[in-house]
Amino acid sequence: MSSLSFALRTHPGLKRPKNEDAVGHLLTPWGGVFIVADGMGGHRTGEVASRLAVETILEHLKEAEPSPKALLEAFERANARIYQEALRPENRGMGTTATCLLLDLPYALIAHVGDSRAYLLRGEELALLTQDHSWVAERVRQGLLTAEEARVHRWRNVITNALGSFPQARVDLLGLKLQPGDTLLLCTDGLSGVLEDRTLKEALRNFPPEEATRRLVELANEWGGPDNVSVAVVRPPQELPQGTRPYALPLEAAGGAPVRLHLGEEPEELPTQVLELKERPRVGWRDVLLILLWVVVVAYILLGYLRP
Template sequence: MEKAWLTHRGRVRELNEDSVGLFQSAHGVPVAVVADGMGGHQAGDVASRTAVRVIQRKLQDLPREAGTDKWKEGILGAVEAANHELYQMASQDKGYKGMGTTVIASILGLEEVVLAHVGDSRAYLLHDEGLYQLTEDHSLVNVLKKHGEITEEEARVHPQRNVIVRAVGTNAEVEADLIVTPWYKGDTLLVCSDGLYNMVSIDVIGQVLTSPIPVREQAERLLKMALDAGGTDNISLVLVKNDGAEKEKRS
């Protein structure tokens, strides 16, 4: 697999409250995590970093041969553990009160990807030169769109477009969406915070991901585009391309 990740404070925010994790379990299973924190002074930074750390710890022993059901159970358990730790921290320290974070955690198998998702960070899959959004935003504007109260165009400029209705750490329990999708040789998974997709249109992201340049250069190009468009938020992304090498090595 060809991999790259980047995170940047952007041009406006004083602090980068995004955190990224791209690691392997002890048994060689790749895991990618993006978390976009929120809260008071520095609490968002603490929330996102803690979530990534806990998820990495909980998935450290993830076996490759476990199968989809075990992976689903493992990734949901990891997000729940992150939620519990953040909620406890916020309950015990007034400085952390109200902190939380979005989370997308993804397990990258040879033939499928298993994701757990909370918040408005997103995962996309590039397949046959088409870019497909795998996740659904847990945001106020998405709720309004689904009820027909605002249009897609209105959602892009809505004054409350950054309000999320579900986050990790803000309540004692968390409900994560679970997504399982096949992926094939040549496919690319993109996991990103809203600082990317709010600045760079999905069509343009698709054009970059289909360009014949290395994954690292694609990531750098997307980051530059987000910064050039204003960089009004923190920007984080993980790109993983299925080059088929792992499957061929194990067959």
């Protein structure tokens, strides 16, 4: 797509002996696919995990029609492939973060595992679209840590969710309808953990994608380059195509704001509420009666013991 501009860049940083990040992209008739991944594990397994995630997700989405279901299936395939590799003794502990942008213009679908991030620059506002799956991020959401405390906490690199860590993938999905002038940023924590949001915004607002990625990587290294750093900047065309998709209704209703996507049996029919991968069991009136009966029986037994 000629009017779509983008750039991807990865660098080992200044403190790590090798680069365990991976980036990849795929241009499609409906827009494109862009992904960043940050591998973890001993020896060379981190770089293997991130590479497998990028390869597997792009392979699946190359052939599939764009949809939340296709994006979820791509992550599930990557998770299964990495999990199988991690069963080998030499690969124990292998896993990777992954954040993927699927452009189905005028819509953007994002799948996310770990603490790599996706941002949206719209006008003068830079919004973080994803939620980190990390120990410190969960404590921040619980009100136990401030954002400033989390940034310097000694456990800030502890990930609570990664591709390959569990037999089943736990994936966040969200979508939004793009507007002219929007810019999307994907990055690993080697960037977001070093640079402040205002620095990210200035680079995205003032430079085209190729120059923005170069400057962001250089700035991360100027601030010490403590980790591998990977960046993808994507700027959709100014003239966005019109039309709808099977999953477009809740995205339209949200007025362009990000929407958490439902991952039930019918992924294309998406409500505007955040739901877990599996629905919670519904409690019927029979269940309520059984619970009340159980309470009455227990109370009767306790009264028998307590009588003088």
